Amino acid sequence: MSENTQVLLRRRPVGEPVEADFEVVHTPIPTPGPGEVLVRAHYLSLDPYMRGRMSDAKSYAKSVELGEGMEGATVGEVVASHDPRFAPGDLVAGGKGWQRFCAMPGDALRKVDTSIAPLSAYTGLLGMPGLTAWVGLQDIGQPKPGETVMVSAATGAVGQVVGQIAKARGARVVGIAGGQAKCDFAVKELGFDACLDHRGDLGAQLDAACPDGVDVYWENVGGAVQAAVFPRFRDFGRMVMCGMIAQYNTAPGADTSGAAAGPNLGAVVRKRLRIQGFIVFDSGWQRYAQFLAEMDGLIRAGRMRWKEDVVDGLENAPRAFIGMLRGENFGKLVVKV
Ligand SMILES: NC(=O)c1ccc[n+]([C@@H]2O[C@H](COP(=O)([O-])OP(=O)(O)OC[C@H]3O[C@@H](n4cnc5c(N)ncnc54)[C@H](OP(=O)(O)O)[C@@H]3O)[C@@H](O)[C@H]2O)c1
Secondary structure, eight states: OOSEEEEEEOSOOSSSOOGGGEEEEEEOOOOOOTTEEEEEEEEEEOOTHHHHHTSOSOOSSOOOOTTSBOOOEEEEEEEEESSTTOOTTOEEEEEESSBSEEEEEGGGOEEOOTTTSOGGGGGTTTSHHHHHHHHHIIIIIOOOTTOEEEEESTTSHHHHHHHHHHHHTTOEEEEEESSHHHHHHHHHTTOOSEEEETTSOHHHHHHHHOTTOEEEEEESSOHHHHHHHGGGEEEEEEEEEOOOGGGTTSOTTOOOOGGGGOOOTHHHHHTTOEEEEOOGGGTTGGGHHHHHHHHHHHHHTTOOOOOEEEEEOGGGHHHHHHHHTTTOOOSEEEEEO
C-alpha cells in the first residue's frame, strides 16, 4: 500500500446527504512528526454525529471545512512511531478521519485489548457508542430493578448496549426498532423483554407492552417515536436525551410545527419528569476504565451480545453513511478499511 485513501467533504448537504457531497481521493501517506504515531486504519466507525459536522450550523463541535477530510474515529495498527509508548504492530483505537492512514500524537491513542473483544468492537461496543450508553445510564437514566426502560433505535450501536446494561441492572427492557427482523433480534439475541416496530401502530403496541407506562426512555430518534412515547411516562420518569436522528436531515430553518414540534412539556411538571441531554465526551473518556471493567465482566459472563453491520471498503463509506440516516444499518455500522 503506497498511498493514502481519504474521503473529503466536497459540499454541504441540504436535507439528505448524497454521494456527490463526498469525494474519495488518493494522497501520499503522511509522515509522522516528533511525538507522532502513524496508524493504518482497519475499521472506520460511521456515526450519526457526522451529519452535524457536515453542516456549518452552530453546534457543540466544529464543522468539517469544505475540502477537508471527513471526521471520524478508526481502530487500527501502528505502522511507525515516534512515541516510546507505541511500537509497530500495536493495535490502537483513537485514529482519526475517514482515511486509511493518519499521523497523530500518541496522547490521543489507546492500546486495545483484543482478548476482551475483537478490534472492530472498539468502534462500538467498547468504543464511543458503548461508552455513551454506559454514561447516560449512570448519570441520567439510573434504572432501578423492576423499572421499565425503553430505548429507540434499539438494535443500533448505542441502543443495543443501553438495553443490555439496563437488563443487567434488573430493569424490564422494551426496545423500539424499524422492522420485524430488528425487533426479533432485540428479543431473541439481545434478551430484551419486548421490541416494538415503529413502522406499525406504535401507540397501540406501547399500550400493550407497557400498560403501566415507562420509567426511563432513552431517546435516540425523536420525531414521531418521541411523540408516541412521551405521554406514557410514569411519575418521576427520566428521559435520556442522547440524540434525535430522525431530525438530522431537517434543513436549518425548516418548519417544525405540527407533528414534528414534539410533545406538550406540561407533563414534565405534572409527572415530575427529568429530561436531560448529554454529550459523551463531556466526562465519558475520563471514566473509560470503569466502563471497560463493567463491560469486560458482562462480556465474560455471556451477558453482552453484539451485532455489527460491516461495509467493505472506504470508498463505500458515503453510501453506507447515507443509508444509516434512513435506518438501513442493522447493528453498529463500521467500514472495513
Ligand atoms: N449524546 C451523545 O454523546 C451521543 C453519542 C453517540 C450517539 N448519539 C446519538 O445516539 C443515536 C444512536 O446512534 P447510533 O450510533 O447508535 O446509531 P444507530 O442506532 O446504529 O443507527 C441509526 C439508527 O437510527 C434509526 N433511524 C434512522 N433514521 C431514522 C428515522 N428517520 N426515524 C426513526 N429511526 C431512524 C434506525 O434504526 P431503526 O431502523 O431501528 O429505527 C437506524 O438504524 C443517534 O441519535 C446519535 O446521534 C449521541
